[in-house]
Amino acid sequence: xKGNLNGKRAxxxxxxxERGAVSNGAPAPTAIERxxxxxxxxxxxxxxxxxxxxxxxxxxxxxxxxxxxxxxxGGLAYFGGRAVAVVGQQRGHTTAERIKRNFGSxxxxxxxxxxxxxxxxxxxxxxxxxxxxTQGADPGVxxxxxxxxxxxxxxxxxxxxxxxxxxxxxxxEGESGGAIALGVANRVLMQDNACYSVxxxxxxxxxxxxxxxxxxVARAASVLKxxxxxxxxxxxxxxxxPEPQGxxxxxxxxxAHLLGAAIARNLDPLLKxxxxxxxxxxxxxxxxxxxxxxxxxxxESPGPIE
Amino acid sequence: MAERxxxxxxxxxxxxxxxxxxxxxxxxxxxEVERNLNxxxxxxxxxxxxxxxxxxxxxxxGSWHEMLEDLAVGDPLEFVDSKPYPLRIAQARAQxxxxxxxxxxxxxxxxxxxxxxxxxxxxxxxxxxxxxxEKLARLFDIATRKxxxxxxxxxxxxxxxxxxxxxxxxxxxxxxxxARLRDARLPYIAVLCDPTSGGVAASxxxxxxxxxxxxxxxxxxxxxxxxxQTTNQQLPDDFQRAEFLLAHGMLDAIVPRHQMRFTxxxxxxxxxxxxxxxxTGNGRRPRK
Ligand SMILES: [Zn+2]
Numbered sequence: 001x002k003g004n005l006n007g008k009r010a011x012x013x014x015x016x017x018e019r020g021a022v023s024n025g026a027p028a029p030t031a032i033e034r035x036x037x038x039x040x041x042x043x044x045x046x047x048x049x050x051x052x053x054x055x056x057x058x059x060x061x062x063x064x065x066x067x068x069x070x071x072x073x074g075g076l077a078y079f080g081g082r083a084v085a086v087v088g089q090q091r092g093h094t095t096a097e098r099i100k101r102n103f104g105s106x107x108x109x110x111x112x113x114x115x116x117x118x119x120x121x122x123x124x125x126x127x128x129x130x131x132x133x134t135q136g137a138d139p140g141v142x143x144x145x146x147x148x149x150x151x152x153x154x155x156x157x158x159x160x161x162x163x164x165x166x167x168x169x170x171x172x173e174g175e176s177g178g179a180i181a182l183g184v185a186n187r188v189l190m191q192d193n194a195c196y197s198v199x200x201x202x203x204x205x206x207x208x209x210x211x212x213x214x215x216x217v218a219r220a221a222s223v224l225k226x227x228x229x230x231x232x233x234x235x236x237x238x239x240x241x242p243e244p245q246g247x248x249x250x251x252x253x254x255x256a257h258l259l260g261a262a263i264a265r266n267l268d269p270l271l272k273x274x275x276x277x278x279x280x281x282x283x284x285x286x287x288x289x290x291x292x293x294x295x296x297x298x299x300e301s302p303g304p305i306e
Numbered sequence: 307m308a309e310r311x312x313x314x315x316x317x318x319x320x321x322x323x324x325x326x327x328x329x330x331x332x333x334x335x336x337x338e339v340e341r342n343l344n345x346x347x348x349x350x351x352x353x354x355x356x357x358x359x360x361x362x363x364x365x366x367x368g369s370w371h372e373m374l375e376d377l378a379v380g381d382p383l384e385f386v387d388s389k390p391y392p393l394r395i396a397q398a399r400a401q402x403x404x405x406x407x408x409x410x411x412x413x414x415x416x417x418x419x420x421x422x423x424x425x426x427x428x429x430x431x432x433x434x435x436x437x438x439x440e441k442l443a444r445l446f447d448i449a450t451r452k453x454x455x456x457x458x459x460x461x462x463x464x465x466x467x468x469x470x471x472x473x474x475x476x477x478x479x480x481x482x483x484x485a486r487l488r489d490a491r492l493p494y495i496a497v498l499c500d501p502t503s504g505g506v507a508a509s510x511x512x513x514x515x516x517x518x519x520x521x522x523x524x525x526x527x528x529x530x531x532x533x534x535q536t537t538n539q540q541l542p543d544d545f546q547r548a549e550f551l552l553a554h555g556m557l558d559a560i561v562p563r564h565q566m567r568f569t570x571x572x573x574x575x576x577x578x579x580x581x582x583x584x585x586t587g588n589g590r591r592p593r594k
Contacts (some may be wrong), residue, residue: 137508139528140537144546147556148527152508153481160482162488164363177465177477177508177527184478198465198474198505203428210389223469225383234382236471283486286479287443290436293382301375301404304361306368 026245029193031221035201038173039192042249044256046073046088046131049171052256053078053263058235060117062109066146069110070101071134074117079129080264083119086115087182088131091172105138108151115155118162125275127165127267129141130182135200137178152181159184160282161273167266169259170194170228170237171248181297186282187266188237190228191259193247196236197226236286239266327351329522343563350522352563354500356402357409357426360459365422369414374444378405379437385468394468398429406437407462410445413456416571418578421449421456425499425506432462432507435469439476442510446483446494448508455493457572460511464504477509484513493577495570496558498525498548516573518559519548520566525557 029037037043050057054077062068074087092105098104106114121128137148159166159182168185174196190196199207204224205216225231228240241262244251273281311375325336329351339346343363344353355363363372378395385391399405407429413422423445425432442458449456465473487494496514498507501524508527511517519525534541544550550556561569 049315111455137527139532141533141545142534143537144527145554147512147554149507149525150512150556152527153477153510153512156481156509157485157488157513160478161485168315174551177474177505180474180478181508184482196471198470199467204467223383223385229363231471234470234472236475283482286475286482289439289475289479290382290469291440293380293469293472294377294440295380296376297378297405299375299378299399299405300403301372301405301409302358304365304367304370305358305370306362 018268025140029050030218031195031224032201033125034193034227035173035195035221037247037249038195040247040249041073041093043172044248044252045093045133045172046086046090048252049131049169049259050077050086050088050257052253053260054084056105057086060113060120063112063116065109065112067107067109069107069113071104071106071138072110074114076120076126078128079260079267083126084129085117085126086129086131087117088171089179089182091133095154104134105136106134106178106181107138107140107143108146108148111137111148111155114182115151115158118155118158121164123163125164127167127271128162129179130166130168130185132170132174132179132182132247133172134166134175134178135137135173136176137181152177154180156184160286161279162282163279165267165269165270165273165278166282167263167270169241169263170196172198173197175200181222184282184286186270186278186285189239189241189259189262189266190231190237191241191248191255192228192243194228195221195226196228196231197224201226235290235292331562345563350521350562352500352522354461356428357404357424360424361409361413363563364424364459364570365413365415366417367429368514370411371413372409372411373448374410374441375405377437377441379435379469382436382472383468387468391468394430402426402428404429406435406441407432407466408434408438410441412448413455415567415574418571418574420452420574421445421452421454423456423458425459425461427461427463427499427501430461430466432506433464433466433473434462434476435466435473436476438466439473439479441482442480443476446480446487449492450483450487450490452493453490455495455578456487457497457570457574458510458514459497459499459505461499462502462506462511462593464503464506472506477505477544480510481513484510484561484583490516493574495573497566497570498523501525501526503527503529511530512556514558515577517556518561518569519557521548521560521562523548525551550554 057077092098092101166185201220204220248255330349
């Protein structure tokens, strides 16, 4: 479970440097180096952060329709003094856990479990924290049969209309529709070495250059602009959360401290907004997504064949 | 989830007089197929349509009023693969005369006004980037303001890789606009055409009050090859076809092309009953 981590709720040393902790003159990691850091099996995952940041975590299981998907974890807990709902993707640290968690690739049942927790939070006015960490939703026969597309689509609409504060944290690798199904938030935070992308670098390389060899995958990671500093510039995320020197896995407790501080700082102003304002705030943010890159041209668009 | 290589189904829009039907492998006279709404007269195979073909068999003659056709994308990622992204866009634009992979506008079907979008699979595989997202979100908002029902014909390989995360975020942006339309109790009918996959399938294409598909349409989250590689499983022939989804409870109906226009008119009539302006709840779909 939380093996390899020795993640004690330890006193944490002061954050190393300001934003993007990799300061000490060390060069910033390249895109593919960040992908590797994000995939490091020892990197803290959702359950580790639950353990380090939350009190009285009560896990909620199952979608009450089909099953209990191990790739999605979530429940109720206290964050600081406040009751919150949490949902995250869990990839697993050990081989056994990875198998149990389907390597962090949720099935429709997982997204429906998440939806159930979203609605619970909505009914009782609890702020919602999500932790994104997946290479994508499960591409399997059962997932297609049980409506992977419907489950993801329904979550997108549901999250957009919630009237509670939502803070999403990209803590590892967040890829494709399977990631964004937990990502419709008022504030999106991203750890410095996490990745957030429309497709895995491997998938991108295979489409663009046919062969997903090491060189092409590195190229894909770079052209996809999946790093936190790129996404901050594009307006996809709101804040970069620094990591301990060398990556989150080198000091999980410190990493949790940094993430927890960022969540608290971003959640605070949201708690002052009224329910309708919270939804509107999220809608405005979505409406602006990409709008800066649209321009007007003249065109004679062909109409129907008369 | 990104735009995938979807097998190219033959179009009937070539210069050939004859075309071979992928459904029954028979040779058909192209004009005869076209007169039959591009459906094989022998086996009922539905050929893919261009946007212009789709519009002409769907809307009342002379009622199509396109909007937002001047919106075009820049180069948010400065994306270069074998060629720079702006060049790729310029070529797609030169080929079919449109700025991006969807047309949106107002039209009438059987004299009933509606907001309508038709995705263009010929434009970079119908992939969704910021322009597709913006046009669809604005169409839903226009429909909400004007109190119009909305119909979308989808045909897409998914999110557009060349616009990275911004393209993925359009899934959420359009879904949020659908939530507003739904709250206003206006109908949205999603028509899933061949192929609808990836991020388009996993967002607005599955969010209709009614989700209906054309016969044989490929509707998928993951590509067939990806599934075969990861599961080592022999997949049934109709896997991810409309009929497969219907059998698994994921579609409301499959409607043949000949009946589509009439069916849409009928459904819109049934769903547009004037309702007391009284607000009941927040329009959420109960989900238990
Ligand atoms: Zn045929």
